[in-house]
Amino acid sequence: MSTLAEMGTENGGIAVEGGQTSTSGTSRRLTNTLSRDVLIDFALIAALGLLMVIFGVASSGKEFLGSNIVAIFDSGAILGVVAVGEVIVMIAGALDISVGSNAGLVTAAVSEVMVHQRNNLPLAIVAGLLVGALAGAVNGFAVAYLRINAVIATLATYSAFLGAALLVTNGNQVGVVSNFLATLGTGSVASIPYLVFILIVVVAIAMFAMRSTLAGHRVYAVGGSPTASRLAGIRVQRYLLAVFVVSGLCAAVAGVMLVGQTGTAQPTEGSVGLELTAITAVLLGGTGLTGGTGSVLGAVLGVLVLSTLDNGLLLIGVPSFWQEVATGGLLLVAVLLQDVGGHRARWRAVRAARRRAARSSAAMAVRP
Numbered sequence: 001m002s003t004l005a006e007m008g009t010e011n012g013g014i015a016v017e018g019g020q021t022s023t024s025g026t027s028r029r030l031t032n033t034l035s036r037d038v039l040i041d042f043a044l045i046a047a048l049g050l051l052m053v054i055f056g057v058a059s060s061g062k063e064f065l066g067s068n069i070v071a072i073f074d075s076g077a078i079l080g081v082v083a084v085g086e087v088i089v090m091i092a093g094a095l096d097i098s099v100g101s102n103a104g105l106v107t108a109a110v111s112e113v114m115v116h117q118r119n120n121l122p123l124a125i126v127a128g129l130l131v132g133a134l135a136g137a138v139n140g141f142a143v144a145y146l147r148i149n150a151v152i153a154t155l156a157t158y159s160a161f162l163g164a165a166l167l168v169t170n171g172n173q174v175g176v177v178s179n180f181l182a183t184l185g186t187g188s189v190a191s192i193p194y195l196v197f198i199l200i201v202v203v204a205i206a207m208f209a210m211r212s213t214l215a216g217h218r219v220y221a222v223g224g225s226p227t228a229s230r231l232a233g234i235r236v237q238r239y240l241l242a243v244f245v246v247s248g249l250c251a252a253v254a255g256v257m258l259v260g261q262t263g264t265a266q267p268t269e270g271s272v273g274l275e276l277t278a279i280t281a282v283l284l285g286g287t288g289l290t291g292g293t294g295s296v297l298g299a300v301l302g303v304l305v306l307s308t309l310d311n312g313l314l315l316i317g318v319p320s321f322w323q324e325v326a327t328g329g330l331l332l333v334a335v336l337l338q339d340v341g342g343h344r345a346r347w348r349a350v351r352a353a354r355r356r357a358a359r360s361s362a363a364m365a366v367r368p
Helices: 027-057 067-091 101-116 119-142 149-169 179-186 193-211 214-223 226-231 236-262 274-286 295-315 318-366
Strands: none
Touching: 027 295, 067 101, 067 193, 067 214, 067 236, 067 274, 067 295, 101 119, 101 149, 101 236, 101 274, 119 149, 119 193, 119 236, 179 193, 179 236, 193 214, 193 236, 193 295, 214 226, 226 236, 274 295, 274 318, 295 318
8 A cells, every 4th residue: 555645844845645646735735835826926916017117107108118118028038047947946945056157158168069060050059958957967966966055066066167168268258150049139029039939938838847747746845845755755866956957958048048149158248147136036936945935937027027127227327236236135125025934934833733732632631
């Protein structure tokens, strides 16, 4: 007879019996997590609307409600793809600080293949994707199998990937000549940039995988409680390795998009700094620092909030360095909100435990 192992965590988990998700209390916790994510998504949409109204009024309506909205989506497309990989890693209870330098390394790999293989674009794209996936696998192996703290491991690889990219390009920007990439990075159809279509495809695949597949549910379980996941028969190390590979692939896609947008391999410009902005967006989207909660849609909405903020500040003439200050302030607010939410959840758990203990004591007292 198969055994039932329940993921008993306040962050929301799953229970597995014979390879299938169980119903009952665990399903209720997952439903509560989904309801929380929906509320956060609505709050972010309201924040987006409020920012648009504020900047629209402050700029006297200068294009903010017209072509500027398209520019907001366009400027956030690359960051959005990176954030998709980051949110999956953070749901699993880890963190990937190397995504920005990974994207820069991919741009270097693409340029290297284009230069030495007579502009063989298919080979260059495949090479870039493989480099990104391999970089993610290095992170995953260090975290899952060598048991190195995710922050320390990816901070080390952040420097390593950046150094490797600078070595490949000799520290210079390398031009990439490709009409296809140039069209992909700067072209549009029906006024919607191709980069936005790529973001939509990546988001749709990730949302389906995380919400509608057993593997996605198990990623939530691993983030909610690795110990309980192991007891339920989930191979935690494999899932941790897999989420880092996915993050590496997303960084690789972002790197290819960056080459198309700029026409150059840029180990530093445009890629370094992506990691902190992506983490800020993911936290704004409601993903917990301890794992087990969050959503892909929330992370993308967080990206749009940051993109709208940057675009609006630029439109009303605020100096660019204040945009960095605003992003840092949002990161601080997001972390504080996560901390407050964590305290409230722990207090609810304590009160529930006290009620159960009181009921148990009362039941013992009435026994003959």
